[in-house]
Amino acid sequence: MKAIKEEIRIERAPVSKITEVDFNNLAFGSVYSDHMLVCDYKDGAWETPIITPYQPITLDPASKIFHYGQSIFEGMKAYKDSNGQIWLFRPLDNHKRFNISAKRLAIPEIPESHFIDGLTTLLRLEKDWVPTTAGSSLYIRPFMFASGKGFHASPADAYKFMVCFAPSGPYFSGKVKVLIEETYSRSANGGTGYAKAGGNYAGQFYPTQLAIAKGYNQVIWTDDNTHEFIEEAGAMNIFVRINDTLITAPVSDRILDGITRKSILTLAQDQGITTEIRKISVTEVVEAAQNGSLKEMFGAGTAAVISPITTFGFQGVDYDLPELQHSYATSLKKQITDIQYNRSEDKFGWRFKV
Template sequence: MRNGISHAIDVVEAPASKIDSVDFDNLVFGNVFTDHMMECDYVDGQWQNPTIKPYGPIQLEPSAKVFHYGQAIFEGMKAFKDDEDQVWLFRPEANIDRFNKSSVRLAIPEFPKEMFLEGLETLLNLDRDWIKKGLGNSLYIRPFVIATEPGVSASPSKSYKFMIICSPAKAYYSGEVRVVFAEKFSRAANGGVGYAKAAGNYGAQFYPTNLAKEEGYQQIIWTDANTHEYLEEAGTMNIFFRVGDKLLTAPISDRILDGVTRKSVIALAEENNIPIEVRRVTVKEIVEAAKKGELKEIFGAGTAATINPIKGFGHMGEKYELPEQAESYAKFFKSKLMDIQYNRAEDKFDWRYLVEKK
């Protein structure tokens, strides 16, 4: 409870924990879930009856509108445990703000920030043992909302279900990552929902990403839908390019997700006097920089991956490999971010959020 506000969250504890059955050294991202989850329903025009209960199935009508009209949004967050067993969130209010921004775009009622934080803190305290110490270990947090009203009329739902589930995590990507620049398919268009974390954004990416994987790539860097001349973001990450010693990244728009990690990298670059330009980045300039040997790095930034170096890219049938960097920006930013997230360094930006033990 913060600021003296309480939302009377009902807690039903699991009769026994399944934690001893989990191999924390060999986790597959997003496949194992903690003992509890949060659930809250929007009924009669308000969010009500927030509950934390044992993780398990939910029951929905086959006609629930989420299945027919795609009213579903989500967020990605992480909790970290420091060497003193304190639990920290990283910029949670930015995630909550984006969650509600996504909700508005999909005609879903916004979720109260105070209830969100209080429910999340209660949930994390119940499942505190699932958050393991050590760099690289974290608890991935997935808040989401789905439309639950029965009926197949094409209109916004009148009822919704908000939930938070949690999954212990290590690295999101393993092995080397190579990407292809999109030439035909598009992730988002002007006036669309690209800036929202709408479930459908990701479902629509799977087919072209499968085609890319058949060619030996792990991800796509999406280009603008109108001309395919400008590089925008990757499937689950915002994208950065290092040309010489200068860092480039696309500006946010109604096509590009306002990534929390992205914003943090930009702030860290500015604080450490690394030249950075937030502007439209063309396919042509990146291909030419690669040919001239001026393209030093490409890396993705996102909650799940944190910072993910990209080893090479493909475009128009040509493949380009990137050189190893002794002074890698990707390694620098990842180290800086993780030092803050795990309470190993001063937090000049006030990004850490302590989950008080109850």
Template sequence: MSAIINNIEIVKTESSKINEVDFDNLKFGSVFSDHMLVCDYKNGKWEAPKIMPYQPITLDPSAKIFHYGQSVFEGMKAYKDINDKVWLFRPLDNWKRLNISSKRLAIPELPEDYFMEGLKALLELDKDWIPTNDGSSLYIRPFVFASGEGFHASPADEYKFIICTAPSGSYFSGDVKVLIEQTYSRSANGGVGFAKAGGNYAGQFYPTQLAVKKGYQQVIWTDDNNHEYIEEAGAMNIFVRINDTLITGPTSDRILDGITRKSIIEIAESQNIPVEVRKLSVKEVVEAAENGTLKEMFGAGTAAVVSPISGFGYNGVDYDLPKFDDTYASYFKKRITDIQTNKSEDPFGWRFKVE
């Protein structure tokens, strides 16, 4: 069945998979909804988006994504409240950041209406896939990659923009123990660390595997120069609480301008929680752990929202963080998720109703 809505061609699946899904036991990003949005860039312009049944895509072996890595993505979530209304969280920030990432990788920027109208149409079509269990959501993955062909080392002349969605449970559970990295770097000055480029994540996998073999779950990335300053936690921004002050590093060529990160900073400032955006040295964190002033460390990102860190390793020594109630991590996670799921007021104007 085919229809045209807001200049978007919609082809519905003939047979939904939704009845095959156990919504009470969802792994993160492993079950995919019935439909996806696809938009092609050809002859110097983006063509009209289309929505079609979720399916494999076919590419020529010479497609430049395979050879030169032109690929960027975003991570978002859709939520359904008790009145069956669908909500997004700061979606225009995702569209803006997708284009910032695209520009850095010489990928054509995407018009706002293609992103927003396409996303709204896709969510309206697959709204029954949005889970309502606590901690669950519909994870949304917009991405762009080079589909143009050729072995010449140059930007492609054709690209694909796709949005896929996946009903998902919580991203992390249990304690997360991290290793402060002293050898490998996630990114460098003048590089693409600030972009959500696929290659950034590929480069993290090997050092993270080494950390896992040592008994840790993730890596704390440090600067590429002397490994002196704390920068990110795995694929997330990082916050450190020393006494009652919340500290996070400034964004740069190396650090992603995380949407959850920005939200935590704004909430903290609105509640008069001391927050500092500055360089944070490994030495300062270790000294705080040794003298008892290090209260919390946590990662912040779309998938997990907030992921508490239970301890860290550095120079062969493990440091455990204290356990107590009323943590900043639990406070920020609840504030953000309550806004996202329409359980509380939204004084910041972050919540976006899909209609």
């Protein structure tokens, strides 16, 4: 990895907000650390990142982010082990996916040095913001958007890359009841579904609100053409266990290549669990629920790691999943978090020391 040519300039906050934070009572993503990283793309090149106090940013009303939605982001976490050492989980995969998203939205790709060096420099400055309460972590939000001006429909000529931190408590999703979507689609063939583009998530909100009004927590998205195949659960990849086989949909230009998803597949295969990466029809899931072979369904993503689904609804009927004493979801979540918090061996090389 090439280092940044110039040293990252740090402008320290005059007073820290950390003494005002109750680290034993942290909501997800609602408290922000003292500093943020900012890096501008101008005149065809990325400038050296700078670290400044966390503060509002000023944009021209004609900035293209407001008009054409060139915006991408990543979701990551930093973990502190029992010795106070800070770790990241597969950050190079986040950087790679960030640039895949950038390319799809005609945004200039950011060098690995700016992404990783900038993020780790900010982490070392904000090390006291990484929580030590059990299950807590420092949520990391790298994002990039069009700051160049113009009402004409074309890519911007200037962009802003930023990283902000939010200490967050344990993510308990509780009992998750989901509705299999039959009308709306999260993404389409040839679209931006595989990118972490802001607009993908904005488009999910309305159908999700409709599901919530019916008594569900989230939506299971189906394919855009026939609505016959399940693809994602809310903003997470989805796994289905039928008997002892763990199944997930293949990634495509509609489905995000989730880092947690890849980790689950690797761990499951390593311990001899039969896995299948293939299309999963709604009919297959309903029939498995009816005949008792459907054992588990869960979402997989950075925030919750694994979020078990207890009930799914389809065409006016709710199907409850069994409560298992030894579930794949519980076992796999523990294995991943033990690696993330440096509590177990990492034979896959996923941990990244800060």
